[in-house]
Amino acid sequence: MNLFTEIRALVVAALEQMQAEGALPQGLDFANVAVEPPRDALHGDMATNAAMVLAKPAGQKPRDIAEGLAAKLAADPRIVSAEVAGPGFLNLTLTPSVWQGVVAAVLGQGTDFGKSDMGAGKTANVEYVSANPTGPLHVGHCRGAVFGDALAGLLEYAGYDVTREYWINDGGAQVDVLARSAYERYREANGLDFEVKEGLYPGDYLVPVGEALKEKFGDSLIDKPESEWLDAIREFTMAAMMQQIREDLAALGVKMDVWSSERSYYESGKIERTLEELKEKGLIYRGTLEPPKGKAPPEDWEPREQMLFKATEYGDDVDRPVQKSDGGWTYFAPDLAYHYDKVKRGFDVIIDVFGADHGGYVKRMKAIVAALDAEKRVSFDIKLCQLVKLFKNGEPFKMSKRAGTFITLRDVIDQVGPDVTRFVMLTRRNDAPLDFDFDKVLEQSRENPVFYVQYAHARVSSVLRRAAEAGIATDDAILASADLSLLDHEAEIAVTRKLAEWPRLVEIAARTNEPHRIAFYLYELAGEFHSLWNRGNEHPELRFIQDGDAATSQAKIALARSVAVVISAGLAILGVTPAEEMR
Structure with a gap:
């Protein structure tokens, strides 16, 4: 049930009737006609821009169209009033029964309420994290991992068949540097002098790798030339690093x-x-x-013929070299082959999630897919995740040096847990910097969105427990058949209005590849629920359990339960577990 889609269909049907009567010309395109919540709730329940977008092609004044449309819509039993505002916007007020019906729909569909078929029959590939396997994942990777995983969950909820993918950057010179770094730790494990020279990876995370190398090889590789140990050390260390990456991602629920x-x-x-x-x-x-361009060329620069990819024909600034002067491949070459493989695998949607330091890659990657997608069939998007700054007690926070120069993903999870980590990482747009304050994310207040949303779900669970103690049936099917017309207070209707926005919000978030919208919505829904709860402290008639009145209690519990259902669905998209009680 998408109430906004239903009312939009009503608007379009009214416009078509106006065409049939000659009030509007034939051939108008209704694609840009929208029905959405008004910016100011005082203006009604929904607003449509129909008159504004049709005025010019129809050759009529917006208010004239709006007034004719208002007359048609007012005849529908779901519409209390249709009022023209400003130059031609149309504000609609719906009957309470429409909003009450949303509660029944939520309870009838469960967490499927809000699911969309916009992605039905389509496949999507979301590539994220894709960190160099030269050390543990750090806090920056954490944000990309959470964002990518939540985006994949969102697309699945919107009907897409999603493939989550990790591109292992194990083909460059950095993996040989990793092997040399691990070899020094192998020497250390054998009780020998070792030296982590400049250019090697200094983190203590390679100490256990060195010990494992000793257990496998003993001292058989000591003082051997690099040519005899490099391949073996590299493969062993790479496998150890990838195992750690898999374990860290699993701890985050990815x-x-x-x-x-x-x-x-x-x-x-x-x-x-x-x-x-x-x-x-x-x-x-x-x-x-x-x-x-824009700067003097290096002293040793000289023009030379190269193998180039025609990137400029597809929006890039320069054509990109694919082969170096020594005959080796540039970093661009495997990226080209990899994305060609993605296109050939037949995905309808391809999304790359990069760190902010990869902003310079956007044009070249888009040029790749534009050139390789000859049929112009693929929707390709790149999402950049900005930096995360860690704070404790209001000060920049450094937790660990064991990783070398960065704070690991596992450090963050160990401090606050995976649920808090995931939700907080989605409380800002991916392209906006994020401050992660270890005190605030564990604070039990409205200022902490994780707590605020979890607390709403826990409050509903407490209502259901108290109802069971009072002998009130709270099965969803029973609640859905309750007399929901009893939900007539403005605070209760406000909650149902917010519930009704959920299917629309899902489609907007999936269309724009913005899972942070889910977190924002859940916070707003929790706010409406907490407001209703708090008003019940002063007005007993708003409390969810009414002593001696099972029918009214079931209607109010149905509303609370529908809030929990939608919160559960939203948190599942984000990869967060709903709380049954707060500790």
Whole structure:
């Protein structure tokens, strides 16, 4: 049930009737006609822009169209009033029974209330985290992991068949640096002098890896030339790092469907095959790039012929080299092959979640998909996650040095738990910086959105427990058949209005790839519920359990239960467990 969609259908039907009567010309496009909550609740329950968007193509004044439309809509039994405002906006007030019916719909559909079919029959690939496997995941990766996982959950709720994917950056020189760093820890484990030279990874996280290397190899690799130990140390250390990454993600509640290895692209010849295919399509050529714009070229710069990808034809600033002067592949080459593989796998939607430091990659990655998607079938989006700053007692907080120079994802989880971590990471847009204050996120107040939402769910659970003690039936089917016309107080109707927004909100969030909208909505819904609860302290008739009046109690409990159902659905999208009680 999407009440806004239903009322929009009513508006469109009225417009079509006006066309049939000659009040509006034929051939008008109603695609931009919207029905949404008004900016000011005093203006009614819903507002439509129909007259404003149709005035110019219809060759009529907006108010004239709005007045004719208002007359049609007022005849519908669901509409109490349709009033023209300003230059031609139309504000609608609905009967209380419409809002009361939302409660029955929520209880009848359960957590499926709000699910959409907008993604039905479509597939989506969401790639996120994709950190270099050279150390533990840090707090920046944490935000990308939560955002990507919540976005995947949101798209699934909106009907898409979603694949969660991790791109393992194990094909570059950094994994050899990792191996050399681990070798020094291996020497340390064998009681020998070791040196973490500049350029190596200094974190203590490699100490247990060194010990594990000793257990596997003993001292057999000591003082051997690098050529004899590099491959073995690299593979062992890579496997250890990836195992730690998997465990850290699991602790956060993140599980990937696909783990794609960059190294496999190098070793399998997939890059060469991709470039050969793209060459046949005319997307790869040999040419010479101009010197970097806006600054003097390096002293050793000289024009030379290179293998280039035609990125500028698809919106990039320059054509991108795919091969270095020594014959090796540039970093761009595996990215090209990887995204070509995604396109060929047939996804309808492809989304990359990057850290803010990858902002310079956006144009080139979009150029890749635009060029490779010859049929223009794929919807491609890149979401950048800005930095996270950690605070405690109002001061920047450093928890651990064991990782070297950064704070790990596991440190954050160990401090506040996965549910708090996930919710807080979604309390800002992904492209806005986020302050994570360890005191505030555990604070039990309205200022803490995690607590505020969880507390609303816990309060409903307490109502259900008290109802059971009073012998009041609270099965959802029974509550859905209660006399919901008893929910007639403005504070109760306010809660039902907010519940009605949920299906619309889901579609907007899924269409814009913005899961933070879910967190924002849950906070607002919790606010309406807490307001109703608090008013019950002063007005006994608003309390959820009415002594000696089972029928009224069931109607009010039905409203509370419907709030819990929607909160549960929203938290499930975000990967957060609802609270049954607050401790």
